[in-house]
Amino acid sequence: MAVPKRKVTSMKRGHRRSADALTKPTYVEDKESGELRRPHHIDLKTGMYRGRQILEQADDAE
DSSP states (O other): OOOOSSOOOHHHHHHHHGGGGOOOOOOEEOTTTOOEEOTTSOBTTTTEETTEEOSOOOOOOO
């Protein structure tokens, strides 16, 4: 039977378990456009952030 030669340190154990705490990114619905966006980020479609125009509005030239 395989037996570990040495005790696994808490640091090594923590590195192995670090991915357990990962979560999906959260999205909120924009109040004006209704689009989903990340919290505290500029809405790239309208260019608005916290009620102010930060970027020029994107044109749909596609």
